[in-house]
Amino acid sequence: SQTIHQWPATLVQPVGSPLSLECTVEGTSNPNLYWYRQAAGRGLQLLFYSVGIGQISSEVPQNLSASRPQDRQFILSSKKLLLSDSGFYLCAWNSGSTIETQYFGPGTRLLVL
Amino acid sequence: RKEVEQDPGPFNVPEGATVAFNCTYSNSASQSFFWYRQDCRKEPKLLMSVYSSGNEDGRFTAQLNRASQYISLLIRDSKLSDSATYLCVVAGGGSYIPTFGRGTSLIVHP
Numbered sequence: 001s002q003t004i005h006q007w008p009a010t011l012v013q014p015v016g017s018p019l020s021l022e023c024t025v026e027g028t029s030n031p032n033l034y035w036y037r038q039a040a041g042r043g044l045q046l047l048f049y050s051v052g053i054g055q056i057s058s059e060v061p062q063n064l065s066a067s068r069p070q071d072r073q074f075i076l077s078s079k080k081l082l083l084s085d086s087g088f089y090l091c092a093w094n095s096g097s098t099i100e101t102q103y104f105g106p107g108t109r110l111l112v113l
Numbered sequence: 114r115k116e117v118e119q120d121p122g123p124f125n126v127p128e129g130a131t132v133a134f135n136c137t138y139s140n141s142a143s144q145s146f147f148w149y150r151q152d153c154r155k156e157p158k159l160l161m162s163v164y165s166s167g168n169e170d171g172r173f174t175a176q177l178n179r180a181s182q183y184i185s186l187l188i189r190d191s192k193l194s195d196s197a198t199y200l201c202v203v204a205g206g207g208s209y210i211p212t213f214g215r216g217t218s219l220i221v222h223p
Binding site (some may be wrong): 016101 | 144162191204209210211214
């Protein structure tokens, strides 16, 4: 069966510090991968998605970037965090068409102080 | 107009009640529809897909109305454990990425 991992689970970072969040999927090949952010009391905001290694689509221009160095690995990064980057970061995957059911990882809760 | 709209609630109902949520979508060519459940401080989890003919899973019934562009979720005999946020998701029709509604909060009380 397929599983999706995210780490760290929680993170407290100062403003201006760098960020690296990692997501890995097991049990499937060539998944579509997604990064979402959910601010407190808000809906899911799609940040990036990838349909293959090295292919990244950005949905919202901001100080975040994403990379997909391996088939089942998706990384979210920032060089300098802002207060507004605080939130719940969720990685998701699906297979085949991007309109198929998405499955989410447990998320990383980020607090920028 | 937002692509996917939901009443944020909260819907506050007693145990055993029947409750229904609606979700409207703007893209008439949408092809895939889902309901997800999100518990507090947890990730969303698929509750059920929504099929054109409607579908049922235990106490949960999902319906699709393409003419009026909405989907619905009916929960019968509500349990305390049903308390959560229910997210409507729509995909397809030229949009390659599923669009999530902001969710409807359900609180089931004793």
